[in-house]
Amino acid sequence: MNRSSTRDSLETIGEFGLIRQLQRQWPASSPWIITGIGDDAAMLKAPPGQQLLISTDVLIEDIHFDLNYQTPKDLGWRAGVANLSDIAAMGGTPLYLLVSMALPVRVPPQHVRELYRGIQAACRPFNVELIGGDTSSSPSQIFLSLTIMGSVRVNRALTRNNAEIGDHIYVTGTLGDSNAGLRILQTHSANRRQFHAPAVETFLVRRHLRPAPRIHVGQLLANRKLAHAAIDLSDGLSSDVGHVCEESRVGAEIRATALPLSSQLRAFARRDKRDPVEIALQGGEDYELLFTAPAKHHQNVLRVSEQTKVSITCIGEIKPKTFGRQLVLPSGRKQKLSSESFRHFNNR
Amino acid sequence: MNRSSTRDSLETIGEFGLIRQLQRQWPASSPWIITGIGDDAAMLKAPPGQQLLISTDVLIEDIHFDLNYQTPKDLGWRAGVANLSDIAAMGGTPLYLLVSMALPVRVPPQHVRELYRGIQAACRPFNVELIGGDTSSSPSQIFLSLTIMGSVRVNRALTRNNAEIGDHIYVTGTLGDSNAGLRILQTHSANRRQFHAPAVETFLVRRHLRPAPRIHVGQLLANRKLAHAAIDLSDGLSSDVGHVCEESRVGAEIRATALPLSSQLRAFARRDKRDPVEIALQGGEDYELLFTAPAKHHQNVLRVSEQTKVSITCIGEIKPKTFGRQLVLPSGRKQKLSSESFRHFNNR
Numbered sequence: 238m239n240r241s242s243t244r245d246s247l248e249t250i251g252e253f254g255l256i257r258q259l260q261r262q263w264p265a266s267s268p269w270i271i272t273g274i275g276d277d278a279a280m281l282k283a284p285p286g287q288q289l290l291i292s293t294d295v296l297i298e299d300i301h302f303d304l305n306y307q308t309p310k311d312l313g314w315r316a317g318v319a320n321l322s323d324i325a326a327m328g329g330t331p332l333y334l335l336v337s338m339a340l341p342v343r344v345p346p347q348h349v350r351e352l353y354r355g356i357q358a359a360c361r362p363f364n365v366e367l368i369g370g371d372t373s374s375s376p377s378q379i380f381l382s383l384t385i386m387g388s389v390r391v392n393r394a395l396t397r398n399n400a401e402i403g404d405h406i407y408v409t410g411t412l413g414d415s416n417a418g419l420r421i422l423q424t425h426s427a428n429r430r431q432f433h434a435p436a437v438e439t440f441l442v443r444r445h446l447r448p449a450p451r452i453h454v455g456q457l458l459a460n461r462k463l464a465h466a467a468i469d470l471s472d473g474l475s476s477d478v479g480h481v482c483e484e485s486r487v488g489a490e491i492r493a494t495a496l497p498l499s500s501q502l503r504a505f506a507r508r509d510k511r512d513p514v515e516i517a518l519q520g521g522e523d524y525e526l527l528f529t530a531p532a533k534h535h536q537n538v539l540r541v542s543e544q545t546k547v548s549i550t551c552i553g554e555i556k557p558k559t560f561g562r563q564l565v566l567p568s569g570r571k572q573k574l575s576s577e578s579f580r581h582f583n584n585r
Numbered sequence: 586m587n588r589s590s591t592r593d594s595l596e597t598i599g600e601f602g603l604i605r606q607l608q609r610q611w612p613a614s615s616p617w618i619i620t621g622i623g624d625d626a627a628m629l630k631a632p633p634g635q636q637l638l639i640s641t642d643v644l645i646e647d648i649h650f651d652l653n654y655q656t657p658k659d660l661g662w663r664a665g666v667a668n669l670s671d672i673a674a675m676g677g678t679p680l681y682l683l684v685s686m687a688l689p690v691r692v693p694p695q696h697v698r699e700l701y702r703g704i705q706a707a708c709r710p711f712n713v714e715l716i717g718g719d720t721s722s723s724p725s726q727i728f729l730s731l732t733i734m735g736s737v738r739v740n741r742a743l744t745r746n747n748a749e750i751g752d753h754i755y756v757t758g759t760l761g762d763s764n765a766g767l768r769i770l771q772t773h774s775a776n777r778r779q780f781h782a783p784a785v786e787t788f789l790v791r792r793h794l795r796p797a798p799r800i801h802v803g804q805l806l807a808n809r810k811l812a813h814a815a816i817d818l819s820d821g822l823s824s825d826v827g828h829v830c831e832e833s834r835v836g837a838e839i840r841a842t843a844l845p846l847s848s849q850l851r852a853f854a855r856r857d858k859r860d861p862v863e864i865a866l867q868g869g870e871d872y873e874l875l876f877t878a879p880a881k882h883h884q885n886v887l888r889v890s891e892q893t894k895v896s897i898t899c900i901g902e903i904k905p906k907t908f909g910r911q912l913v914l915p916s917g918r919k920q921k922l923s924s925e926s927f928r929h930f931n932n933r
Contacts, residue, residue, distance in 0.1 A: 278640035283631030292626035382730035
């Protein structure tokens with residue numbers, strides 16, 4: 238609105254310069270893209286026999302990230318994975334990405350390019366193509382908004398609302414590492430990280446900065462019709478189990494002793510005198526998958542784990558709605574599974 | 586990231602409460618939507634025989650809007666129209682919308698609902714359905730990111746890169762009103778607007794706050810194969826003619842005397858001792874369509890105007906690239922058509 242000029246170097250590149258750079262850096266080549274970046278809208282054909290998926294995420298500086306302890310490329314990677322993970326949770330194949338950002342003048346063009354490179358690096362293994370976006374200046378914080386499109390075979394998508402009583406509840410990978418990594422980053426300066434136990438801390442920090450989207454696991458679960466319901470673990474296990482239970486109108490029992498915890502998380506928790514189970518339950522941004530599957534598919538689920546080389550652990554069972562959501566403690570005592578974890582509106 | 590709690594009332598509603606409210610307020614009913622809001626991704630069928638369109642726009646407080654001189658509902662309307670207009674410029678039919686927003690604690694829930702109502706009001710005439718989005722807190726500004734999907738018949742889309750030498754250049758509606766309306770808003774308090782010439786000022790302000798997306802014009806131009814190229818006027822005529830020329834590798838001649846100017850804009854310019862032609866050329870956010878069509882289709886283009894009751898004016902002609910972009914002044918003298926108008930990175 239106000240037209241007073243700025244002196245940032247983004248002004249020199251300009252929005253259209255940035256778009257042209259991106260077209261060169263990340264050219265569209267899919268046979269389903271008719272027009273990519275550069276027109277009023279991107280134009281696509283739908284892959285035949287497939288349903289389309291679309292999801293969007295916003296990431297706000299000082300709410301979701303802080304460039305004091307991560308690089309622009311780290312940020313780009315996590316933004317990409319947050320979107321890829323939504324497609325993974327539907328059992329789909331990611332196809333296209335739209336990247337919108339608003340940037341304050343203090344952000345140098347090099348950082349913008351690094352940010353895109355991070356997004357691109359996360360997407361490259363899946364041949365996701367950049368088809369659009371919008372760029373603006375911002376008065377203060379960096380705002381990122383990514384929209385991802387994908388496809389899934391007709392009637393194969395994994396939704397949140399299809400869990401059935403008696404289903405096993407599974408998660409991929411290990412839980413809580415990302416949250417521990419974030420805490421480590423928050424207590425160390427980005428430039429002078431002096432770790433007590435470098436192997437532990439480097440592992441956890443990397444799990445926060447470079448999470449892996451579980452695309453192949455989701456695809457195999459969907460295409461082989463193994464899972465009833467799925468969600469990605471972005472808010473934290475307690476919350477995300479809650480979403481599945483609410484949408485499926487069921488209850489759940491989670492066994493604390495069954496939660497997959499890395500040795501690094503245990504070491505971190507021991508040193509910090511914290512309960513690793515609590516970190517695993519409440520810590521967000523693992524970007525692992527949680528899914529439910531009937532007991533008869535257990536062996537087939539383990540085969541997905543072998544084939545994808547991603548660990549899959551049974552952590553509990555779907556119960557009737559009246560059961561509620563309960564956590565079985567190591568003592569055998571049960572307590573209510575609280576979903577007081579990562580809530581976006583508590584989050585500043 | 587930081588978990589210190591806030592006391593805003595959005596916290597009380599929560600993100601999931603907001604989503605549920607939206608589902609009630611704006612239920613999805615299209616046969617092409619399999620899953621709307623509430624899962625990791627929305628799931629869609631592609632309408633048969635159609636190509637898909639997708640476009641996204643960001644709107645940042647203090648850059649693109651200021652709630653000191655517009656209501657949340659006004660803002661929602663304009664955000665909706667900015668997206669609808671991108672689909673109009675492709676000759677398409679808008680179908681689905683994803684709405685992401687980041688909101689500082691000072692924004693009351695009532696304003697959030699009003700904002701959605703504005704978006705919905707702009708979309709209602711076209712039966713656009715809300716299928717997703719994301720909501721977050723924001724440390725300072727309001728951040729809006731809308732993504733729209735639409736469809737267009739195979740090989741009928743209007744692109745920017747297809748203008749041909751000899752084409753007439755047309756625009757819908759009148760130009761510059763929105764920019765004049767914005768200036769009026771900026772110089773009057775929102776609560777105590779005392780206009781010199783209320784009829785003039787009310788008209789121009791309304792043209793800024795409630796622009797009309799030219800969906801039907803775009804659809805008729807595309808389906809009847811009348812236009813070679815099209816763009817919506819969001820950056821300002823000079824810039825937007827430039828985009829078409831660059832993408833189509835052609836030049837253009839625009840006749841200043843041909844530009845459609847409302848009597849209200851002329852009155853405003855006279856009082857402010859400004860050149861209405863300059864406002865029409867440089868003022869952005871008209872959300873009118875600019876398109877090029879071969880001379881032989883002139884009568885058919887006028888018929889589109891009659892049928893849609895939207896004025897359409899021929900303002901110039903596509904020329905060879907070597908001609909450049911020229912403005913013919915009322916005196917007959919020519920000058921370079923400058924595209925120094927609304928540039929996003931100059932824009933704070």
